[in-house]
Amino acid sequence: MNPPRFESERLIIQPMNITDAHNLYAYRSHPDVVRFQSMMFKNESEARQFIQNHQGFDFGIPETWYQLGIYLKPEQELIGDMGVHILNENFETVEIGYTIAPAHQRNGYAFEAVHKFLDFLFTDQYTNTVIGITDSHNHASIRLLARLKFQRTQPESLLFDFELLQDELVFTLSRTMQIFV
Numbered sequence: 001m002n003p004p005r006f007e008s009e010r011l012i013i014q015p016m017n018i019t020d021a022h023n024l025y026a027y028r029s030h031p032d033v034v035r036f037q038s039m040m041f042k043n044e045s046e047a048r049q050f051i052q053n054h055q056g057f058d059f060g061i062p063e064t065w066y067q068l069g070i071y072l073k074p075e076q077e078l079i080g081d082m083g084v085h086i087l088n089e090n091f092e093t094v095e096i097g098y099t100i101a102p103a104h105q106r107n108g109y110a111f112e113a114v115h116k117f118l119d120f121l122f123t124d125q126y127t128n129t130v131i132g133i134t135d136s137h138n139h140a141s142i143r144l145l146a147r148l149k150f151q152r153t154q155p156e157s158l159l160f161d162f163e164l165l166q167d168e169l170v171f172t173l174s175r176t177m178q179i180f181v
C-alpha cells in the first residue's frame with residue numbers, strides 16, 4: 001500500500017524526503033526530544049539513511065513502524081514526524097508516536113497532525129483502537145492525548161504484550177469515542 005498524504009489547515013503530512021535529513025537530525029537530537037524518544041541519530045548521515053531506507057518500505061505491513069513527516073505550509077519545512085506501528089492485520093489496532101521540533105512546539109501542530117491522522121485511521125482504515133504510550137513525566141504528550149480524548153488504560157487489558165519502560169503509561173482511543181473529538 002502506498003503511504004498516505006494529508007493536508008490540514010497549516011500542515012502537510014507525507015513521507016519524508018532525503019533533503020529533510022538536516023531538520024530531522026536537528027530536532028531528533030535536541031535534548032528535549034531525546035529525553036522522551038528512543039529513536040535518535042548520531043549524525044545527519046544516519047538521519048539520511050533512515051529516510052532512504054523508509055522510501056523502500058510498504059505502508060500498512062503488520063508489526064512494522066512507518067514514519068511520516070509533518071511539514072509546515074507553505075514552504076513545506078519539516079517540523080516534526082509521526083509514527084504508526086501497525087499491530088495486526090487491517091489496521092485494527094495501531095500504536096502512534098509523534099514529535100514536533102522544540103522551536104515549533106505549543107502552536108497546536110501536534111494536535112492538528114494527530115487529529116488528521118486519527119481521521120484517516122478511523123474513517124478510511126476502520127481502525128478500532130489507537131494506542132499511545134508515554135512517559136508519566138511527559139506532560140505535553142499526556143495533555144495532547146487527553147485533548148484527543150484518549151483514556152488511560154491498564155496494559156494488561158490489551159491483547160498485545162508491550163515491553164513498557166518504568167514510568168510509561170498506556171492510553172487508548174477507540175473508534176466509538178473518536179466521534180466526540
Ligand SMILES: CC(C)(COP(=O)(O)OP(=O)(O)OC[C@H]1O[C@@H](n2cnc3c(N)ncnc32)[C@H](O)[C@@H]1OP(=O)(O)O)[C@@H](O)C(=O)NCCC(=O)NCCS
Pocket residue numbers: 032033036037097098099100101104105106107108109110111112133134135138139140141143144147
Ligand atoms: C508532545 C509534543 C509532540 C506536543 O507537541 P505540540 O505541537 O507542542 O503540542 P500542541 O501544541 O498540539 O499541544 C497539545 C496540548 O499539549 C499542551 N502542551 C504542549 N506542550 C506542553 C508542555 N510543555 N507542558 C504542558 N502542556 C503542554 C498544549 O497546551 C495542548 O493542550 P491544550 O490544548 O489543552 O492547551 C511535543 O512536546 C514533543 O515533540 N515532545 C518531544 C517528543 C515527545 O515527547 N513525543 C511524544 C513521545 S510519547
